[in-house]
Amino acid sequence: MSIVGVISMKGGVGKTSVTANLAAALAGKLGEGRVTAIDLDPQNGLQWHFGLEAQDSDGVCELSVRSEPWRREDLPSGFNVDCMPYGAGAERDREAFETLLEHEPDWLGAQIKRSGLSKDAVVLIDSPPGVSVYQKQVFACADLILVVVLADAGSYATIPAMETCLDEMEKKYPNLRSAYVLNQVDRSKSLNRDVADLLQRYLGERLVPMGIHADSAVGEALAFHQPVLVYDPHGQASHDLDRLASWVIEALNQ
Ligand SMILES: Nc1ncnc2c1ncn2[C@@H]1O[C@H](COP(=O)(O)OP(=O)(O)OP(=O)(O)O)[C@@H](O)[C@H]1O
Numbered sequence: 001m002s003i004v005g006v007i008s009m010k011g012g013v014g015k016t017s018v019t020a021n022l023a024a025a026l027a028g029k030l031g032e033g034r035v036t037a038i039d040l041d042p043q044n045g046l047q048w049h050f051g052l053e054a055q056d057s058d059g060v061c062e063l064s065v066r067s068e069p070w071r072r073e074d075l076p077s078g079f080n081v082d083c084m085p086y087g088a089g090a091e092r093d094r095e096a097f098e099t100l101l102e103h104e105p106d107w108l109g110a111q112i113k114r115s116g117l118s119k120d121a122v123v124l125i126d127s128p129p130g131v132s133v134y135q136k137q138v139f140a141c142a143d144l145i146l147v148v149v150l151a152d153a154g155s156y157a158t159i160p161a162m163e164t165c166l167d168e169m170e171k172k173y174p175n176l177r178s179a180y181v182l183n184q185v186d187r188s189k190s191l192n193r194d195v196a197d198l199l200q201r202y203l204g205e206r207l208v209p210m211g212i213h214a215d216s217a218v219g220e221a222l223a224f225h226q227p228v229l230v231y232d233p234h235g236q237a238s239h240d241l242d243r244l245a246s247w248v249i250e251a252l253n254q
Pocket residue numbers: 008010011012013014015016017018041043127128129183184185212213214215216217218219220222237
């Protein structure tokens with residue numbers, strides 16, 4: 001089993017969009033039953049990308065608070081991706097869940113291992129922005145971390161803190177690998193182009209070679225509760241995500 005965590009220091013950079021659409025792209029390549037997407041963000045938005053918004057009661061938060069195990073066969077599925085929502089539970093559930101995560105740093109990895117996923121499953125985990133109990137859980141179980149950044153000054157400013165964090169985590173978890181994914185690339189805008197070039201020079205091979213273009217189809221697809229690869233299969237973002245999925249498969253096989 002391979003676990004890919006999607007994180008960022010800054011909010012709104014596209015983690016949830018990348019997690020969902022990358023999961024759909026991976027499922028397109030690997031087939032049904034191979035890809036699971038886990039929403040570890042109280043915003044509980046990941047499931048929307050798979051048209052699963054109706055099933056919003058039992059998520060990872062409620063199941064955990066009730067000490068109920070996750071079972072792969074119980075997970076709702078959309079577009080060949082099994083999706084574990086965070087859950088739309090009460091505030092006290094969220095607090096209890098976060099306390100549990102605080103006390104059991106390896107809790108997420110243990111649940112995933114026990115869930116009955118196949119040995120060749122790929123699990124993607126979406127997380128809230130910044131350092132949190134959720135992000136720590138992701139670091140503790142992931143094989144590969146994808147850090148989503150935009151080509152803007154706000155994302156650029158977070159890179160030193162992220163690099164320090166990744167250094168620490170890679171010391172703590174020696175098998176952990178990480179790479180940056182540049183999202184919303186728009187080379188027609190000079191600032192976007194300049195920051196993208198700066199990031200390329202600064203990060204070198206740590207920047208995944210294919211960025212994801214700014215493409216209005218990403219937001220439109222969500223409005224239609226579909227992955228962008230289904231909504232606009234021949235569009236720019238779909239093409240980029242397909243290439244990113246190939247890159248991830250290769251990285252996980254190394
Ligand atoms: N490649 C893209 N092109 C155009 N719009 C995009 C792209 N990626 C993401 N977006 C849009 O950017 C906004 C933020 O995306 P998203 O919710 O995925 O970010 P996030 O990092 O998960 O946010 P949060 O930190 O709140 O969890 C959404 O409106 C989404 O549709």
